[in-house]
Each structure stands twice: as structure tokens, then as C-alpha cells.
Amino acid sequence: MSDFEIVARSDFSDVTFSLEVRHPLMARAAKPGQFVIVMEHEHGERIPLTLADFDRDKGTITLVIQAVGKTTREMQQNCRVGTRLHALVGPMGIPSHIGAAKKVICVGGGLGVAPIYPQARAYKESGAYVIGVLGFRNKGLIFWEDKFRACCDELILCTDDGSAGIKGLVTEGIKQSISAHADIDEVVAIGPPIMMKGCAEATRPFGIKTMVSLNPVMVDGTGMCGGCRVKIGEVVKFACVDGPDFDGHLVDFDDLMARLGRFRPTEKAALEAWQESCRLRGGAGH
Amino acid sequence: MAKRKTIRTIPQARTPMPEQAPEIRITNFDEVACGYRLEDALLEAERCLDCPDQPCVRGCPVGIDIPGFIRKIAEKNFHGAYDVITDTNLLPSVCGRVCPQESQCEGVCTVGERLEPVAIGRLERFIGDRAIAEGWTNLPYIERNRHKVGVVGSGPAGMACAADMAKAGCEVTVFEAFQEPGGVLKYGIPDFRLPNSVVDAEIEKLRQLGIRFECNTLVGRLFTLEQMMGEMGFSAVFVGTGAGYPSFMGIPGESLGGVLSANEWLTRCNLMHGRDFPAYDTPLQPGKHVAVIGAGNTAMDAMRVALRVGAEKVTCVYRRSAAEAPARAEEIHHAQQEGIDFQWLTSPVELIGDEQHRVRAMRCERMELGEPDASGRRRPVPVAGSAFEIECDMVVFAIGTNANPILGQTSGLKLDKRGYIWTDDTLATSIAGVFAGGDIVTGAATVIQAMGAGRRAARAMKAYLGLRD
Numbered sequence: 001m002s003d004f005e006i007v008a009r010s011d012f013s014d015v016t017f018s019l020e021v022r023h024p025l026m027a028r029a030a031k032p033g034q035f036v037i038v039m040e041h042e043h044g045e046r047i048p049l050t051l052a053d054f055d056r057d058k059g060t061i062t063l064v065i066q067a068v069g070k071t072t073r074e075m076q077q078n079c080r081v082g083t084r085l086h087a088l089v090g091p092m093g094i095p096s097h098i099g100a101a102k103k104v105i106c107v108g109g110g111l112g113v114a115p116i117y118p119q120a121r122a123y124k125e126s127g128a129y130v131i132g133v134l135g136f137r138n139k140g141l142i143f144w145e146d147k148f149r150a151c152c153d154e155l156i157l158c159t160d161d162g163s164a165g166i167k168g169l170v171t172e173g174i175k176q177s178i179s180a181h182a183d184i185d186e187v188v189a190i191g192p193p194i195m196m197k198g199c200a201e202a203t204r205p206f207g208i209k210t211m212v213s214l215n216p217v218m219v220d221g222t223g224m225c226g227g228c229r230v231k232i233g234e235v236v237k238f239a240c241v242d243g244p245d246f247d248g249h250l251v252d253f254d255d256l257m258a259r260l261g262r263f264r265p266t267e268k269a270a271l272e273a274w275q276e277s278c279r280l281r282g283g284a285g286h
Numbered sequence: 287m288a289k290r291k292t293i294r295t296i297p298q299a300r301t302p303m304p305e306q307a308p309e310i311r312i313t314n315f316d317e318v319a320c321g322y323r324l325e326d327a328l329l330e331a332e333r334c335l336d337c338p339d340q341p342c343v344r345g346c347p348v349g350i351d352i353p354g355f356i357r358k359i360a361e362k363n364f365h366g367a368y369d370v371i372t373d374t375n376l377l378p379s380v381c382g383r384v385c386p387q388e389s390q391c392e393g394v395c396t397v398g399e400r401l402e403p404v405a406i407g408r409l410e411r412f413i414g415d416r417a418i419a420e421g422w423t424n425l426p427y428i429e430r431n432r433h434k435v436g437v438v439g440s441g442p443a444g445m446a447c448a449a450d451m452a453k454a455g456c457e458v459t460v461f462e463a464f465q466e467p468g469g470v471l472k473y474g475i476p477d478f479r480l481p482n483s484v485v486d487a488e489i490e491k492l493r494q495l496g497i498r499f500e501c502n503t504l505v506g507r508l509f510t511l512e513q514m515m516g517e518m519g520f521s522a523v524f525v526g527t528g529a530g531y532p533s534f535m536g537i538p539g540e541s542l543g544g545v546l547s548a549n550e551w552l553t554r555c556n557l558m559h560g561r562d563f564p565a566y567d568t569p570l571q572p573g574k575h576v577a578v579i580g581a582g583n584t585a586m587d588a589m590r591v592a593l594r595v596g597a598e599k600v601t602c603v604y605r606r607s608a609a610e611a612p613a614r615a616e617e618i619h620h621a622q623q624e625g626i627d628f629q630w631l632t633s634p635v636e637l638i639g640d641e642q643h644r645v646r647a648m649r650c651e652r653m654e655l656g657e658p659d660a661s662g663r664r665r666p667v668p669v670a671g672s673a674f675e676i677e678c679d680m681v682v683f684a685i686g687t688n689a690n691p692i693l694g695q696t697s698g699l700k701l702d703k704r705g706y707i708w709t710d711d712t713l714a715t716s717i718a719g720v721f722a723g724g725d726i727v728t729g730a731a732t733v734i735q736a737m738g739a740g741r742r743a744a745r746a747m748k749a750y751l752g753l754r755d
């Protein structure tokens with residue numbers, strides 16, 4: 001099928017990097033809004049990552065990863081061009097519904113900036129007027145601005161410190177766009193749960209349909225474990241097979257955030273043990 | 287010629303299975319039942335009466351020639367016994383371990399009318415294990431044809447169909463979503479009941495038949511069934527994707543930390559080796575006081591795994607009585623020996639959390655058995671004013687599964703009302719050339735039933751392709 005070879009890598013900052021992985025079949029099948037599950041090595045865990053891009057001609061997919069804990073930091077250290085992932089499966093999840101919306105805001109913040117890109121591009125290709133709203137902590141962390149400019153009719157950058165674009169959160173950008181355009185059909189937001197919650201609250205008073213992409217803890221990604229269950233209105237759904245996109249006005253974000261902490265004590269122990277072993281190996285002069 | 291055996295002349299007692307002592311085995315993942323030694327098998331084989339009417343054969347879902355293989359054991363012709371079994375059952379070392387024999391072959395054994403029935407499963411396992419140890423494979427002469435067959439899912443249903451189609455000369459590829467093949471045998475059933483090395487040995491035999499395994503392949507999403515039958519050039523496809531999608535009860539507190547499905551718990555522990563954290567990265571986070579809801583095989587496995595990874599107390603909460611518990615008799619017996627606290631006729635009504643959003647207790651109520659329900663079992667009804675709390679820091683739901691939605695979402699397959707794949711009597715689906723069987727057709731069942739379905743589908747597939755059976 002494929003040996004999951006990493007063919008390109010770029011580092012956007014000290015915590016964010018992208019990997020381009022060869023998988024021609026997946027590049028053909030991938031659609032915006034879908035994700036993959038990766039195991040870096042045989043003893044690794046299965047972690048979900050959004051398909052941030054795919055190139056059908058080159059037969060590659062692109063992942064953008066934020067190094068936050070043991071697995072992602074280890075990937076940051078080990079995933080060099082020419083190395084291979086142990087496992088890569090997907091595309092998973094129901095593709096985003098790129099409907100007949102004529103004017104959309106695509107919002108990405110934190111690790112959601114890359115995953116919103118395929119959606120913005122798909123909306124552009126479907127003929128919509130696309131407003132991109134991207135949030136970064138500061139100017140130095142901005143990436144893919146050119147890619148977004150190529151598919152957005154307007155691009156609003158938001159930084160925490162005001163070093164680029166407007167100073168403030170992405171919800172500021174949404175508010176500006178809504179007041180400038182009375183005819184927004186849909187908002188799509190990807191990022192940390194707290195950000196998506198903010199976006200949903202920002203659009204609720206206007207009754208603008210707001211889709212969010214949920215990121216609960218996953219194991220299989222095939223509907224088999226139920227670990228990824230989320231509350232959508234009155235019902236419980238499995239994000240990996242019933243989503244990951246849901247109506248942001250129905251999502252119980254507090255439940256999602258609480259569930260994301262399910263394994264935090266163990267994750268913390270894993271990170272500390274790994275850092276300790278890195279330090280020892282480093283100290284031994286290897 | 288020797289005189290015909292009678293119930294009076296055979297060894298009266300069933301030959302005991304050598305086992306690890308309960309207090310030792312709860313500290314490791316080695317097999318609980320260690321397997322018959324040669325002398326055990328020979329002694330037990332003496333107990334079969336070789337009944338002319340062979341009720342046991344009808345009790346086995348795939349109709350193994352049981353007296354036939356036991357006779358070979360008695361004659362010390364073990365390879366011969368292996369040939370007899372593998373004529374119908376591809377996975378003797380698996381089924382011998384995990385079949386619910388008491389409700390299948392052994393449940394109708396003539397000897398069982400007066401004494402304990404012949405230990406058919408244990409004898410079958412003895413032969414299966416011997417075959418693995420000796421490297422017997424029974425590779426047939428295969429005349430290759432030009433057909434490419436695809437199998438979706440590598441559980442027992444998929445394995446069985448793949449083996450039959452490979453023997454019929456087809457080029458067979460098995461696609462599996464996980465990083466390793468084996469299905470529930472690998473991710474669900476723990477090593478102390480069915481070591482993964484046994485499953486791997488059986489898979490190795492399939493590889494020797496020329497079957498290719500493509501893991502990390504989510505069929506439906508990476509490519510569809512229609513693409514397989516079209517541009518990918520498969521002549522026929524078998525779908526054996528299992529049931530999967532775990533059920534919860536819909537009571538308050540189910541999203542608390544420490545509350546998970548048995549599938550999640552077992553997959554983290556078994557397939558992902560979470561029990562060997564930090565040598566393996568998958569977090570397991572075992573509880574000290576674990577409550578498991580349900581009393582099937584899955585529940586027994588979840589509880590006994592919890593014990594082995596350090597739980598001090600494990601409670602089984604089941605709304606019916608012991609008599610209705612669906613698990614294999616042996617599993618319940620073993621669980622009792624290991625000190626599981628069984629709360630029969632008890633149903634959870636709420637899970638209670640602490641400030642950190644982690645479960646700290648389960649509120650339950652007692653039940654009593656009322657009128658029989660649709661399944662013929664007496665329906666449990668709550669006893670008024672019987673509410674009480676069980677303290678626990680982990681809760682596992684093992685109350686069954688629903689159909690996995692992926693192939694329904696991505697293909698034109700006709701589904702039944704409950705979302706399982708619809709098939710006709712031959713296991714043909716609504717798409718020409720696509721067959722299905724196992725849990726994804728019947729709902730959660732047994733390993734041997736899934737295997738039987740895989741073989742039945744293979745027969746229909748051969749007819750469809752115009753191949754000799």
C-alpha cells in the first residue's frame with residue numbers, strides 16, 4: 001500500500017511543524033475535514049491528526065503538528081525526511097459538507113490553522129466568497145499566510161499581542177466580518193475547544209450556522225471504542241465516525257474540555273519520563 | 287476387537303485442566319488454563335463413547351467430526367486428529383479456548399447426561415497447540431485461478447473466508463483498519479485467555495496459504511466497496527468488519543473521567559500494550575476500585591484485566607441473575623475464583639463524579655425478576671427504595687455493541703433496521719459479488735459462528751465465481 005515515508009518537513013516555530021508523507025491512495029481519497037491516525041513507532045500510541053493538505057499529483061498528504069506532549073515532541077525530534085511512520089490510517093471521519101454557502105468565514109486558531117486550510121480552499125473552489133480569520137500568538141508564529149491568501153477573498157490575522165493584524169482573539173475577527181457583511185451563510189471554526197466555543201457564542205445571536213471540528217481523545221478512530229464520545233444537544237455521538245464536524249451551537253464544549261483531561265496524569269508522567277531519558281542520553285554524550 | 291465402551295467403563299471424572307492458582311495468576315497475563323499434557327489428552331479421549339448419533343457434532347456450529355478427531359487422539363495419531371478438525375475448523379487452538387462449549391458441543395454430549403461431558407474444547411485446543419508447536423500446516427495443492435478476492439476485516443469471519451478462497455486458488459488480500467490483524471481475538475480477548483502469540487501463529491498459517499494482509503487500511507474511507515468491485519479489479523469481496531460500536535446506558539455521569547467502554551479498556555491494554563506503560567505510550571490509567579457493568583465474556587475480560595493491572599476491588603454489576611449471565615461458564619467460574627465481587631440483580635442509575643470530573647461512585651438499585659420479556663428471559667424490574675452506592679474510581683460498560691456505521695455511510699450496501707448489513711441466506715449482500723458475515727451481519731455472537739459464516743460466504747462466493755467447492 002504505502003510505507004508512510006516522510007518526504008518533506010518544515011518547522012514553522014519551535015513547537016509547530018509539518019510533515020508531508022507519501023501515501024498516494026490516501027491523497028486521492030482525502031477530503032476536507034478528514035483526519036488520520038498515526039503511530040510514530042511500534043511502541044507508540046495512536047494519535048489523530050487532521051489532514052492539513054493533500055496533493056493528488058504528488059501522492060502525498062500533509063500533517064501540521066503542534067508538539068504538546070510526549071508523542072508529538074518525540075515526533076518533532078524523530079520525524080526527519082526519509083524516515084517512516086510505523087502506522088498511518090485514514091482518511092477518517094465524515095468529510096466536511098461544503099454546501100451551497102455563498103459567503104463563509106473560515107476560522108482557524110492554534111492547531112486549527114492548518115486544518116481549516118483545506119476547507120477554505122474547497123469553499124473557494126465551490127465558488128464561495130471566503131473570509132479567512134486566523135489567530136496566532138504573535139507575528140513570528142504565522143505560517144501558510146500565502147496559501148491562505150491564495151484561496152481567501154479576505155484574510156484577517158489576529159494576534160494576542162497585536163504584532164500583526166488586529167490585536168485580540170479570532171472572535172474579534174468574526175465580529176468585524178459579521179458587521180462588514182450582513183449576508184454570511186456559514187462559519188467554520190477549528191481550534192482549541194475554548195476557541196470554538198467562543199466562535200459559537202459569537203455567532204449564536206446572529207443565528208449564523210457554525211460548524212466546528214471536535215478533537216476528543218481517540219484510540220481507534222473507527223467507531224470501535226467510544227472514547228471519542230461527545231454530547232451534541234441531547235444525544236451522544238462518536239466524533240470519529242459521526243463527525244468530527246458538528247453544529248457548534250449544539251456542542252457541549254464544557255463536557256469536551258473535561259473529557260480531554262481524562263488521561264492527563266498519565267500523559268504528564270509519560271512526558272516527564274521521556275524528557276528524563278532524553279536528558280540522560282544527552283548527558284551521556286551521544 | 288475391543289469391547290464397546292459404555293458410560294460405566296469410561297473414566298468417570300473429567301480430566302482436570304492444569305491451571306495457574308488464582309492468587310498467582312492475578313499478578314500476571316500468562317494463560318490461566320495451561321493446556322492438557324499428553325497424558326491428560328489420552329485419558330480424556332478415553333471418555334468419548336463414539337456415539338452413533340453424534341449429538342455433539344450437531345451442537346458444534348461448524349459440525350466438526352468430534353468423535354472422529356477424538357478417536358485419532360486415542361490412537362495417538364495427532365496429526366490425523368488435526369486433519370479431521372481442520373477439515374471444518376480453521377482455528378482449533380482458538381476455538382478450543384474460547385468457544386462457549388457448554389452451550390454448544392459439550393452441552394449435548396451424551397456423557398454429559400450422567401457425568402461431566404467429554405472435554406471436547408480442551409482436546410481440540412490440545413491438537414491446535416500441538417500443530418502450532420510442530421509447525422503442521424496442511425498446505426494443500428492450490429491450482430491458481432485468475433480471480434482477485436478482497437476481504438474486509440481480519441477477525442475470525444474474514445480469516446475463514448480468506449483461507450477458503452485462497453485454497454480455491456484465488457489471490458486473496460485481507461484489509462484491516464488496525465495496525466495488526468486478528469480482530470477481537472487480538473484487541474479484545476486478553477492474553478490470559480487467548481495469547482496473542484496463538485493468534486499470530488494462526489495468521490502466519492494464512493500467510494503461508496499466500497494470503498496478503500494490508501493493515502492500516504480503512505475500507506470505505508480509503509477506497510469504497512464499489513471501487514474494489516470496479517477499478518480495483520476484485521472479482522468478489524467479503525465484509526467481516528465485526529460489530530464494534532459500543533453501547534452506553536444513557537445514565538447521568540457517563541462522560542466522567544474513568545468511565546469507558548470495555549472495548550476502549552481492552553484495546554488500550556491488549557492491542558496497544560497500555561499495561562506496559564511507559565515502555566509503550568498508550569495511557570491506561572487503571573482504577574483501584576473498578577465496577578464493570580454487564581456479565582458477558584467482554585465484562586469478565588474487562589474485570590480480570592483490571593485485577594491484573596492492580597485493582598484492589600472489582601465489582602460486577604448485572605441487572606439479571608447469575609443464571610442469565612451470558613459469559614462462558616468457565617469465565618464466570620474463573621472470575622469468582624479470582625475474587626470478583628458479583629452484584630447480581632443490580633442496575634446502575636447514576637455515576638457520581640468528584641471535583642476533577644472523575645467518577646467516584648455508582649448509584650445502583652436492586653432488581654427482581656418479573657414476567658418473561660421478548661428474549662424469553664424474565665425481565666428485571668427495580669425494587670422500590672433499594673438504591674445504594676458502590677464506591678469506584680473506574681467504571682467499564684460491557685453491555686453490548688451496535689453496528690459500525692462506516693460501510694453503511696460509504697457504500698450502497700443495504701442495511702437492516704438495526705444498521706447491520708443485510709444478506710440473503712447465502713450471505714450475499716445487496717451488491718453483486720459482495721458477501722458479508724460475522725458480527726456485522728448477526729450482531730455480537732461467537733468466534734466459531736463468525737468463522738462458520740466466513741466459510742459459508744466463501745461457498746457462495748465460489749458459486750458466484752463459478753469455482754468448484
Ligand SMILES: Cc1cc2nc3c(=O)[nH]c(=O)nc-3n(C[C@H](O)[C@H](O)[C@H](O)COP(=O)(O)OP(=O)(O)OC[C@H]3O[C@@H](n4cnc5c(N)ncnc54)[C@H](O)[C@@H]3O)c2cc1C
Nearest residue numbers: 047048049050065066069070071072215216217218260267
Ligand atoms: C480529530 C482530531 C484531529 C486533530 N488534529 C490535530 C492536528 O492537526 N495537529 C495537532 O497538532 N493536533 C491535532 N489533534 C490533537 C492531537 O491528537 C493531540 O495533541 C496529541 O494526541 C497529543 O499527544 P501527545 O502525546 O503529544 O500529548 P499528551 O500530553 O499525551 O496529550 C496532550 C493533550 O492532547 C490530547 N490528547 C492526548 N492523546 C490524545 C488522543 N489519542 N487523541 C486525541 N487527543 C489526545 C489530550 O487533551 C491531552 O491532554 C487532533 C485531535 C483530534 C481528535
Ligand SMILES: Cc1cc2nc3c(=O)[nH]c(=O)nc-3n(C[C@H](O)[C@H](O)[C@H](O)COP(=O)(O)OP(=O)(O)OC[C@H]3O[C@@H](n4cnc5c(N)ncnc54)[C@H](O)[C@@H]3O)c2cc1C
Nearest residue numbers: 439441442443463469470505528583724725731732733736
Ligand atoms: C472482549 C470480548 C470477548 C469475547 N469473548 C468471546 C469468547 O470467549 N468466545 C467467543 O466465542 N466469542 C467471544 N467474543 C465474541 C467474538 O470475539 C466475536 O463474535 C467475533 O470476534 C466476531 O468476529 P468477526 O470476524 O465478525 O469480527 P471482529 O473479530 O470484530 O473483527 C472485525 C475486524 O474488522 C476490522 N474492521 C472494521 N471495520 C473495518 C473497515 N472499514 N476496514 C477495514 N477493517 C475494518 C476491525 O478492526 C476488526 O479487526 C468476545 C468478544 C469480545 C469483544
Ligand code: SF4
Nearest residue numbers: 346381385390391407
Ligand atoms: S469449534 Fe467450538 S463448538 Fe465446535 S467442537 Fe470445537 S469447541 Fe466445540
Ligand code: SF4
Nearest residue numbers: 334335337342395396
Ligand atoms: S456426544 Fe460426547 S461421547 Fe458422544 S461422540 Fe460426541 S463427544 Fe463423544
Ligand code: FES
Nearest residue numbers: 221223225226240
Ligand atoms: S476513537 Fe474509538 S470510537 Fe472514536
Ligand SMILES: [Mg+2]
Nearest residue numbers: 069070071267
Ligand atoms: Mg500522549
